[in-house]
Amino acid sequence: xxxxxxxxxxxxxxxxxxxxxxxxxxxxxxxxxxxxxxxxxxxxxxxxxxxxxxxxxxxxxxxxxxxxx
Amino acid sequence: xxxxxxxxxxxxxxxxxxxxxxxxxxxxxxxxxxxxxxxxxxxxxxxxxxxxxxxxxxxxxxxxxxxxxxxxxxxxxxxxxxxxxxxxxxxxxxxxxxxxxxxxxxxxxxxxxxxxxxxxxxxxxxxxxxxxxxxxxxxxxxxxxxxxxxxxxxxxxxxxxxxxxxxxxxxxxxxxxxxxxxxxxxxxxxxxxxxxxxxxxxxxxxxxxxxxxxxxxxxxxxxxxxxxxxxxxxxxxxxxxxxxxxxxxxxxxxxxxxxxxxxxxxxxxxxxxxxxxxxxxxxxxxxxxxxxxxxxxxxxxxxxxxxxxxxxxxxxxxxxxxxxxxxxxxxxxxxxxxxxxxxxxxxxxxxxxxxxxxxxxxxxxxxxxxxxx
Numbered sequence: 001x002x003x004x005x006x007x008x009x010x011x012x013x014x015x016x017x018x019x020x021x022x023x024x025x026x027x028x029x030x031x032x033x034x035x036x037x038x039x040x041x042x043x044x045x046x047x048x049x050x051x052x053x054x055x056x057x058x059x060x061x062x063x064x065x066x067x068x069x
Numbered sequence: 070x071x072x073x074x075x076x077x078x079x080x081x082x083x084x085x086x087x088x089x090x091x092x093x094x095x096x097x098x099x100x101x102x103x104x105x106x107x108x109x110x111x112x113x114x115x116x117x118x119x120x121x122x123x124x125x126x127x128x129x130x131x132x133x134x135x136x137x138x139x140x141x142x143x144x145x146x147x148x149x150x151x152x153x154x155x156x157x158x159x160x161x162x163x164x165x166x167x168x169x170x171x172x173x174x175x176x177x178x179x180x181x182x183x184x185x186x187x188x189x190x191x192x193x194x195x196x197x198x199x200x201x202x203x204x205x206x207x208x209x210x211x212x213x214x215x216x217x218x219x220x221x222x223x224x225x226x227x228x229x230x231x232x233x234x235x236x237x238x239x240x241x242x243x244x245x246x247x248x249x250x251x252x253x254x255x256x257x258x259x260x261x262x263x264x265x266x267x268x269x270x271x272x273x274x275x276x277x278x279x280x281x282x283x284x285x286x287x288x289x290x291x292x293x294x295x296x297x298x299x300x301x302x303x304x305x306x307x308x309x310x311x312x313x314x315x316x317x318x319x320x321x322x323x324x325x326x327x328x329x330x331x332x333x334x335x336x337x338x339x340x341x342x343x344x345x346x347x348x349x350x351x352x353x354x355x356x357x358x359x360x361x362x363x364x365x366x367x368x369x370x371x372x373x374x375x376x377x378x379x380x381x382x383x384x385x386x387x388x389x390x391x392x393x394x395x396x397x398x399x400x401x402x403x404x405x406x407x408x409x410x411x412x413x414x415x416x417x418x419x420x421x422x423x424x425x426x427x428x429x430x431x432x433x434x435x436x437x438x439x440x441x442x
Contacts, residue, residue: 007307
């Protein structure tokens with residue numbers, strides 16, 4: 001599993017919707033630790049094999065994210 | 070309210086609300102109304118999803134491609150204050166109209182006092198191009214105006230207004246309070262910098278709902294600072310929207326009700342709504358003419374009038390005694406009452422929604438006849 005971190009809940013919701021439209025399922029998760037840049041972070045967990053596809057979807061829509069793990 | 074009571078005060082807030090709105094509201098409060106955008110337990114996530122769904126719904130409804138440009142506000146007044154106080158924050162020239170509500174005027178007067186802003190009002194009874202040309206200057210930075218009067222119902226030509234603003238590089242801040250829901254707004258076809266709208270009028274949300282659309286690329290200082298659930302170590306509100314302008318807990322039930330209201334009017338269809346409002350307005354005018362009323366404006370479901378020999382405030386009380394809700398007074402719109410010469414007495418306002426019907430107008434007519442005897 002890989003985890004994408006987003007700056008806000010709106011951003012995470014938008015990303016989840018975009019990924020869903022592209023056929024990529026994700027799960028909104030809470031991180032165990034607070035992200036040093038974002039503070040409280042909303043994150044989406046997706047299957048590692050879909051990483052490149054997910055990155056492409058998010059980049060196309062100019063959604064800011066951080067790959068957390 | 071008792072059955073048989075007729076509600077003609079929809080320009081203040083619409084009543085009754087559609088069943089779909091009440092159901093969505095009840096379901097939210099009953100089943101999942103946790104704090105959206107804070108925690109990540111399942112109820113909070115359901116709440117966050119509901120809020121985001123309405124954000125998307127509004128963005129589609131007004132032709133905006135980015136849901137994050139929709140900021141939830143508690144009403145149009147807060148949205149207008151956020152926009153006006155955020156943008157008109159230096160000495161500049163601003164154009165407004167002679168129809169404005171105090172939600173536009175008072176923030177502008179504050180800018181006049183604090184920054185020395187110069188304000189010119191255009192006359193709303195001419196064509197918009199002619200009127201604006203009379204007051205526009207090379208240093209005009211903003212046009213801040215409503216697009217339908219809450220007193221006369223008069224509708225402004227928003228397309229021309231948008232064209233003029235675009236041609237001259239002027240920022241356009243629109244108050245859509247009495248317009249949206251009866252007419253469509255499309256910010257893609259008709260560019261607007263900031264659109265402020267209540268949710269509790271013709272969009273049929275409950276009180277406490279409203280929104281502000283901010284065009285992509287535009288940003289300005291915040292009116293309220295506080296927690297937003299993200300960017301926690303930043304000593305200021307985040308730069309990104311909508312969180313920048315959404316400090317504190319959102320009013321999830323109101324937002325959900327607004328979403329249900331928009332779905333309701335979308336299901337009716339814009340043309341059907343327009344036809345019904347036009348037909349009811351025409352009938353309302355006939356009723357007032359038949360009853361010898363002095364009519365000061367009758368458009369877009371709103372009529373302001375008086376009856377000779379009865380003060381507007383007394384008339385409104387008498388109508389209430391007969392089971393009809395209207396609003397008397399100055400309607401928080403000082404300039405238009407001065408222009409109409411009714412600043413001492415005010416007027417009675419009847420304002421309709423698509424939930425009203427012809428039978429209610431017949432009863433209104435009979436009641437006016439009784440009162441005039």
